[in-house]
Amino acid sequence: MVVNSLLKHKMQKIGGGVLWLLVLIISPVQAEEVRSGIVEQSLGRDFGILVGDIIEHYYVVQVPAAYSLTPASLPPSGEMDYWLQLLNSEYELIAENNQFRHYRLHFTFQTFYAPLDVRALTIPALTVRFIADDKAEQITLPAWHFTMSPLKEIAPRGVASDSNQNAFMKADLRPKTIPISGLQQQVWILSLTLLGLLLIWMSLKGYFFAFTRSPFQQAFHQVKRLRKHHYEPSAFYQALQAVHLAFNRLAKQALFAHQVDTFVLQHAELKPYQQKIDDFYQLSTEVLYSEQKAGSLNDFDQLLQLCRQLAGVEKLALKKS
Amino acid sequence: MSNVAVNSDNLLHDWHQKAATLQQNINQTILGQEHIIELMVVAIFCRGHILLEGDVGVGKTTLLRAAAESLGGDFERIEGTIDLMPHDLVYYTHIANDGKPAVNEGPLLKHGQDLSIFFFNEINRARPQVHSLLLRVMAERSVSAFNKTFHFPHLQVFADRNRIEKDETFELPAAARDRFMMELHIKQPKAEDQLKELMFNTRYYDADKLVDSADKAVLPFNQLNEIAVMIQDQIHVSETIQNYGFHLCQALRRPQDYDIKISDIDTEKLVLGGMGPRGISYLARSARAHAWLKQRHTVTPEDFHAVIRAISKHRIFINPVYNYNGEAIIEELINGVLNTIPSP
Known part of the structure; x- marks a missing residue:
């Protein structure tokens, strides 16, 4: 029991010492204020920079937790010098606890300096401000020195610089194309399917043949179809309309009875049929503008005969031309 | 076919002969304007007013005079001038034989209901006030004066204007133009023989004699309204x-x-x-x-x-x-x- 109590006492002494040690180690840190400054930076290559190059600078800065960045203190985008352009400046709060805050700053510059030989240049120092209630803090991002290279071909001796095949200046590489062979096949299949469907639809509607038939051939087929309903007054009206439409299409305008003479003069191949054309227009005038009578089968047959004859004449004229 | 329809047909047939005579009569006076004359005859049988337009010296006035003379009825002519005022058409004042001032009916009123043709020469030289009076005369065939309304049931207005001169002229308002049934554009004849005829045939040298040589009043003008209605009906x-x-x-x-x-x-x-x-x-x-x-x-x-x-x-x-x-x-x-x- 004595041993145990002694051991316990020793342990208590050791435990108290460890606690003291911890207090000694930790307390100065807790007591010391967080220092403001740059904790991390990435500025990129500071040589071999050519005219028009983009220069990107990243910084991670630390400030005490109470401080926050004043966005207005970031330099505005625009010209910083006659050769230097600040394209963009951004900031982001990336970490914070009750002691500090970490901000990441990102600056994008573009240089337009066009040196004739290697030239040392400097991006000036930038100052970023932080505020906390009535206090202010500022961090200076140091000036950055770099060298710019000229855009000048190095012409090695012995290599021709004229325009022959050994010329130093050569065409750029071809851009790599994205492989679309798989897609191409699908596109072809889809296009052919759509075309097939369109052709089927057109042939079902009768449009396909309409392209190949002459106006009078089309009229012939329509009149033939309407002849089956010859007892209906509207059938003869539609039949006359179909033949009129054929004449209009051939004349490329609405053709009327009093214009037939001029029309026949312009289409000499129709001259032998002028009497029949006149008869058709006379019949049409009688039916459409006065009597509105239903057509007899004979009337339909005459229309069919006229259409057949004029389609034949038209075909012959096309062959000759 | 009923008797009324047969009578109408016969009457229209008779009148067709008269219309042909009228057309022929005017065609004999004026050369190379067959289509214009045909349109004028159409307007006459629709009782529509006509405005003639064309270059100077193409025969606008002669054509209208010939048409007016052929139609018969009382004819009145007035020249459009810049100082013409509406009252000049309605009345005029003068010193009568007894030495007292007098007011008499003007060109529009003095013929009463027998006024058949009112010919307004160079209409675009008249002021808009005159055009305004004409609007009513053309649309309603009546005019109010001396506290009463005068009607002109057979009136047809013929007017002309030349399209070359624009100085001191007043463009007809759209409403006035719309009241003219037809606006006919007269061009000079193109056929060589017609131009030679106009150039060398002495018959065409004197417009007055030319118009006088045509037959007068070939139509009973006071029946035109009824015939016009019949044509539209038949x-x-x-x-x-x-x-x-x-x-x-x-x-x-x-x-x-x-x-x-x-x-x-x-x-x-x-x-x-x-x-x-x-x-x-x-x-x-x-x-x-x-x-x-x-x-x-x-x-x-x-x-x-x-x-x-x-x-x-x-x-x-x-x-x-x-x-x-x-x-x-x-x-x-x-x-x-x-x-x-x-x-x-």
Whole structure:
């Protein structure tokens, strides 16, 4: 029991010492204020920079937790010098606890300096401000020195610089194309399917043949179809309309009875049929503008005969031309 | 067929002979204007007023005088001048034989109901006030003066204007132009033999003698109103031709709806107005009268084609942007409409 109590006492002494040690180690840190400054930076290559190059600078800065960045203190985008352009400046709060805050700053510059030989240049120092209630803090991002290279071909001796095949200046590489062979096949299949469907639809509607038939051939087929309903007054009206439409299409305008003479003069191949054309227009005038009578089968047959004859004449004229 | 219809047919046939005589009579006086004279006869049988337009010295006045003389009835002529005022048409004041001031009826009133033709020469030289009076005379065939209304049941107004001179002239307002049934554009004859005839035939040297040489009053003018009504009643218009006439008028107002193309012109914005109810009614009436003149009982597209220019040209109002070439554009529009609208 004595041993145990002694051991316990020793342990208590050791435990108290460890606690003291911890207090000694930790307390100065807790007591010391967080220092403001740059904790991390990435500025990129500071040589071999050519005219028009983009220069990107990243910084991670630390400030005490109470401080926050004043966005207005970031330099505005625009010209910083006659050769230097600040394209963009951004900031982001990336970490914070009750002691500090970490901000990441990102600056994008573009240089337009066009040196004739290697030239040392400097991006000036930038100052970023932080505020906390009535206090202010500022961090200076140091000036950055770099060298710019000229855009000048190095012409090695012995290599021709004229325009022959050994010329130093050569065409750029071809851009790599994205492989679309798989897609191409699908596109072809889809296009052919759509075309097939369109052709089927057109042939079902009768449009396909309409392209190949002459106006009078089309009229012939329509009149033939309407002849089956010859007892209906509207059938003869539609039949006359179909033949009129054929004449209009051939004349490329609405053709009327009093214009037939001029029309026949312009289409000499129709001259032998002028009497029949006149008869058709006379019949049409009688039916459409006065009597509105239903057509007899004979009337339909005459229309069919006229259409057949004029389609034949038209075909012959096309062959000759 | 009933007796009334037979009588009407016979009467119309008789009157057709008279119309042919009238046309022939005017054609004998005026050379190379057959189509214009035919249109004038159409207007006479529709009881419509006529405005003649053309270059100087093409025979506008002679033509109207010849037409007026051939028609018969009382004829009055007045010259459009810049100082002409409406009251000059209605009355005039003078010192009478007894030495006292007197007021007498002016050219419009003095013939009473027998006034058949009122010929207004150089109408565009008269002021708008005169045009305004004329609006009523043409539309209502009446005028109010001396606290009463005077009616002119047989009145037809013939007017002319030249299109060359623009100084000291007053463009007719759209409303006044719309009251003229037809605006006829007279051009000089193109045929060589006709021009030689005009140049060397002494008959054409003296316009007064020329007009006097024509037969006078070949028609009973006071029956024209009844005949005009009869023509409109008797000439048949089928449903097909009604559709055709309707689409012609629609296409003149909205050419873009009928896919009518005019080179370098945006047809969507071309026509601002025109061919209103009076215009389309005149078109139908003149188509019927034309069919009758051609001895047909039914109106066909040919009738519309014959009269549409005279009826519609002065009734189409186009966007001022196109005024620089307005006449040619309207002509092209009418051609486009006639060539595009089919029948049936």
